[in-house]
Amino acid sequence: MGRLSGRIALVTGAASGIGAATAQCFAGEGAVVAGLDIQQPDAARWKRVEELAPAASFHSASVSSETEVKAAVAEIAERHAGFDILVNAAGVAGGGPLESIEEGEWDRIVNINLKGTFLMCKHAVAPILSRGGGAIVNIASVEGLVASENSSPYAASKGGVVQLNRSLAVDLTHRGIRVNSVCPGLIETPMVEAVTKATEGPLVEMREQFVNNHLMRRCGQPEEIANAILFLASDEASFVTGATLVVDGGWTAGRRGNADLFDL
């Protein structure tokens, strides 16, 4: 018996990175996974999901369009007779010096990361309640808790997800839906590979800085985030709602810096 046996899970951003790792992790734990993304998944990876969960399905939609979200959620709910779990992992990065950020770029980031999370949660309530309740896990970021330089639209969108998550927990917990968020540190996914795989130029220095932000002095792997999402989605988290689970190798705990002063 897997930890999600008999559960139906809708995972957004399932074509890549954290969403793809979550889809595979959930399928391995016995869930039927419905993936949703604007891009197609890596064929070999999705085949693995289908091997683990033969009833898995994949749906194309943008989380920032209410029309598309409504249609895709209805299609998934009809195909699987509702669902128990929603994971909002679709997202985009972006930013830069404040004066250089165009209005359209701000809107793109906030619309996908924050409005997309709102729209998915809004339309998931009825299909989750149709199965007697369930769990929502929203992927925010350490950037929603502490800001990095030149990251205003992303940090604001993720700070919004952290508070939206609490607000939805207040609205939905008494109706039988637990709502929690995960704040990852820097995770090696396609979203940040320009930084994590840089071999020359200023991005190498940026990566060093980011790596040093983690007390563990390394980036995380998507599977390490998927495991935290699995916990929050499963019955093991039956008394957890409204929580913000930081999975960041120590990024937000604090900084080392004065070891040289002591003869240890």
Ligand SMILES: NC(=O)c1ccc[n+]([C@@H]2O[C@H](COP(=O)([O-])OP(=O)(O)OC[C@H]3O[C@@H](n4cnc5c(N)ncnc54)[C@H](O)[C@@H]3O)[C@@H](O)[C@H]2O)c1
């Ligand atoms: N990688 C990191 O370091 C990191 C750190 C903290 C938080 N996060 C968050 O984790 C989540 C997953 O990121 P990732 O690193 O796996 O990135 P990724 O780029 O590998 O995956 C994101 C997925 O979201 C999809 N997507 C983008 N816009 C969409 C839209 N409008 N509708 C539907 N799908 C859309 C993309 O197509 C992609 O498949 C994001 O919310 C991201 O902000 C990532």
